[in-house]
Amino acid sequence: MSNASTTNMRLKLPLICLLLQLLLIILFGVFVRYDRDTDPSEWSRRKAQENVTDSDNEFYFRYPSFQDVHVMIFVGFGFLMTFLKKYGYGSVGFNFVLAAFSVQWATLVQGWLHSMGEDGKIHVGIESMINAEFCTGSVLISFGALLGKTSPAQLLIMTIFESALFSINEYVLLSVLEIKDAGGSMTIHTFGAYFGLTIARILYRAQLDKSRQREGSVYHSDLFAMIGAIYLWMFWPSFNSAVTTLGSPQHRTALNTYYSLAACTLATFATSSVVNAEGKLDMVHIQNAALAGGVALGTAAEMMITAYGSMIVGLFAGLISTLGFKFLTPILDSKLKIQDTCGVHNLHGMPGILGGLVGAILASLATKETYGDGLQDVFPLLDTDRSAKVQGGYQALGLAVTLGFALIGGTIVGFVMKLPIWGAPADTQCFTDQPYWELPEDDWDHGELVPVKIEETEKPT
């Protein structure tokens, strides 16, 4: 990556933001309309003519879940990445602007592909809002792999392409292959992780050692990161269940995810301790691997996996995720030239694949006996068009398709991001807010190679 390009984006960044926002406004003006639960005349017509009351408005069934997902996207992802000692502003700030752009852009692309009405318009409401946040989650996972080594302009460019590709892949899986992936083990986690890791490979920095001294945490930055981690952990049951069928499927999805995460947490603590020479726990594992139980249930949580089945998956997810941080991340870096700042391969990549496979297995085992008449809520095709085994096969195919989209898409987008016009930081300027943020006085020495110095200390002499 060229170090010659300036990081001063005084013209480019504002132009990109404003042009994108103006384009969004125009496209929203042309394509976006209120849906039948947000439009006043349609809603009052339904109340008068159909047997509908205000309490049937989808708002009351989905809005609490939406807000939990919303917190995960903006606080969860944002603060999880503040673990770096000198990249807190970039973590939470870039997370903020990328997500604010992505939720708008995804509404359009998902709308064009999935939910165009007969009138040629996209009708928005709480469900489209949740789906746009899901797409955004995928973008933020990719951001995690690139954290500290990319400019905001690069990341916005990535988001333009990634939200679109995410939506296409999602369309292929959900509408063409007709597979299930309510919590997005495949569409969100596997896609986001391998897309981001592929970009990280393209943007490999041979000279990153010049910034490595800033790649760790300080005591309080790890506590900020725990805010993000715990919020992700707590609200993952809402994430996986946010768009499932109402009634027992939504309820069951939340419950299964809950038990998976609890088991994953114990597995993470156990593994983190045993891989350390002194038996000490590592904050990186606790902040990340303990969440893998949510990722790994992203496909199967609405299925009849049972509580103890969920716990087995969670246990296994915590185990492989922690081992990944300890043994695989260094290899990815040194052998495969993939510098994965946040370890998204361990939290989203491997557990995402695991989740896709668990979903395929569960689908192939689905029977009318276990689901009763609830079978059609989870697998609408299974009564008539497909056998359970075929559904399982399609699920596995969906995982392969997702990996294909991620690797090919990531390669192309990586080369676009590598163009020396986006203000990427120099190798000596990675993992620091200094190039892109006004810093308070105590961080004047921020970009220099002084180790951890937070402030000027004047000793009374």
Next chain:
Amino acid sequence: MSNASTTNMRLKLPLICLLLQLLLIILFGVFVRYDRDTDPSEWSRRKAQENVTDSDNEFYFRYPSFQDVHVMIFVGFGFLMTFLKKYGYGSVGFNFVLAAFSVQWATLVQGWLHSMGEDGKIHVGIESMINAEFCTGSVLISFGALLGKTSPAQLLIMTIFESALFSINEYVLLSVLEIKDAGGSMTIHTFGAYFGLTIARILYRAQLDKSRQREGSVYHSDLFAMIGAIYLWMFWPSFNSAVTTLGSPQHRTALNTYYSLAACTLATFATSSVVNAEGKLDMVHIQNAALAGGVALGTAAEMMITAYGSMIVGLFAGLISTLGFKFLTPILDSKLKIQDTCGVHNLHGMPGILGGLVGAILASLATKETYGDGLQDVFPLLDTDRSAKVQGGYQALGLAVTLGFALIGGTIVGFVMKLPIWGAPADTQCFTDQPYWELPEDDWDHGELVPVKIEETEKPT
């Protein structure tokens, strides 16, 4: 402001708190009763005699929104103000006690004015709780203008008057002028901002330079402030929609606010970068101006503003708010002698007025064609008593009335707060927790003029 008065409030502060609380208890005993959804005998009577089931209890429609608003008031406002390097305890602590007092006091004043039952009692439930929090939001906006320059006793005195004045102004707007202001662009933001700014003018400190070296942030204090900022941003859709009509109006209000905030965020990043000589982003803008899109939709969000219309308003709000921080705040300070610590003029003042005007325009454009039978949910008078244009005129009048109440009320209350008996800090003791809080050892040097020194560092020699 006299520096002679002591900041030791060992008698006055406890006396004020306890007397106020005892008075509240007595007034609650005399005036406050459970409403029909909280009272056991009334609720069981309704279930038996009217076609009502437990799921119709207003709790299930409003409580999730209430909790989001609650988080905004106590975490959002509280942590947003922790950006000051040495005023974190005061920010979150005074926010806490002011809000705890205000939600009780507002329940009484709003009850007396708006919702007195035929029995001469105020009937409380989830809706009165939300309304009391709204009033409290206004108080906390004013607090933002005075942050670091006032004592807790001064602020409690302010709250007594402001909650009462807020309720009177709200009564005039909603019940006399019969205008719409669901998210409070006028009643909450415009009122709170200009009330607080007027007080700031009265309490002007010519010698504030003696404390200016503490008026900035340190690295971690800005991250604490981002917690507050992001929570406010995320839950603003709940804020604007918390007391709207159930069904599509509530759903639409949340959705419009969501898109306005997203657009506002991109506008804020763009503007923040372009006004900086090196194109760097400024945390103060991100923390504040990105929220202006919520303020600016406080009146119009329930109307037929459309998603792209919301985005236009949000874009404009982010733009003027950021420009305000950059260019207007210094002028307010130097020319108009208004020292606005948190820049509430930029986040609440200008966007509040913008929101009031947008609401007036939208109201004047309302037609039966666009709203269908939903028109009466939003504008109950428009079918029969008023034309849309007249409604728009009343809306604009409401904005003018609000400004009048804020300026006159703020002037009077400012002079009361200026009395040298409330333990205001000396000019050298502003923006520091030292006068009012026990500090941990690492902050012994807290009140001195040593720049940022957080701790004693003993260098191994």
Next chain:
Amino acid sequence: MSNASTTNMRLKLPLICLLLQLLLIILFGVFVRYDRDTDPSEWSRRKAQENVTDSDNEFYFRYPSFQDVHVMIFVGFGFLMTFLKKYGYGSVGFNFVLAAFSVQWATLVQGWLHSMGEDGKIHVGIESMINAEFCTGSVLISFGALLGKTSPAQLLIMTIFESALFSINEYVLLSVLEIKDAGGSMTIHTFGAYFGLTIARILYRAQLDKSRQREGSVYHSDLFAMIGAIYLWMFWPSFNSAVTTLGSPQHRTALNTYYSLAACTLATFATSSVVNAEGKLDMVHIQNAALAGGVALGTAAEMMITAYGSMIVGLFAGLISTLGFKFLTPILDSKLKIQDTCGVHNLHGMPGILGGLVGAILASLATKETYGDGLQDVFPLLDTDRSAKVQGGYQALGLAVTLGFALIGGTIVGFVMKLPIWGAPADTQCFTDQPYWELPEDDWDHGELVPVKIEETEKPT
């Protein structure tokens, strides 16, 4: 306590975690099944045969409350304990693993005792999840008394016993004595506090002075603690109302708790200021005593205590809790040899007893006149089997039973925890993350007796 035992738990901690998790999985496999609202075939059968729709699923009535309780358990308790300057990882991290274990284990024990179906199975859903979190709250209260002086293995051992004992005590109170304790003044707070304090007595460290220099806070650690405190405070209305009868009882419970907490906050500020020689506020009081109003309404909040009655209880709770921190905690330490790190006696012990007594009084005053037909929602036995006075007597008996379980159980479990095989920290290694956590470079000197030194500072010379 022997200092000879090593804190290196590289084998023991992983073994304990994994064995416990495997045991949980097996027991869940044998005993746990979906309940009628989470099982697909049962739910679809009910929809077909009974007059049930998806909107009747208990998920929609309880899940928002569950998530609020969930945040209290994982963020609230976890961050409240981060006030210690060098124990942030242990506070939030051990809180995390203990809670993740306890919610699983409590599901089993509570299920065996309370809710075993006719099929010999435990049927889980949102209500069992909330109850398991309640049990976990009790464990975390006990953890607070032992914070910084115990190893994770010791704490897991404690949790095994405490969750079981909690469930037995809860069974005796709710199912044998048939008393009311919706928010757990007795079952959660009194039990957790006195159980933990008894253990603290058994684990008394005569040489704790060797670590006392780390027992305080630093500026930013107190702000992290305020995150926990404010979340507990905000969501306490959800906590007390999470499992009450739907309709007006749940609504009323939230409302009463809200007013109690508000009044408690003013009382806490008043008392904190008056007991300080300079009238300064103490963060420890604000973080803790302001919450006592929620504890003290844990039994009575669903009863006809009225809003002003709730405020009186809250006022009194804030008063005794703050006085407890100031005057009682030092005496417990010096005279009774109870080293109560977080002051749980002041936040949970005394206010818990107060809450039990208030509940007994309110119960003894219950009449058909005040509750109407809602009486059976709150006191199902009062119409037929018991007089109000007798119910009040049973309530008081429940408090005594709880104290008995806590003291006897705590004594036994304390001696188990005292066995020198659990890797307890040495007297010189208390209140520091150093023995159990990998620390970032800036904390290399963490375990040493250097006062507050956060980082190495190299002064340019």
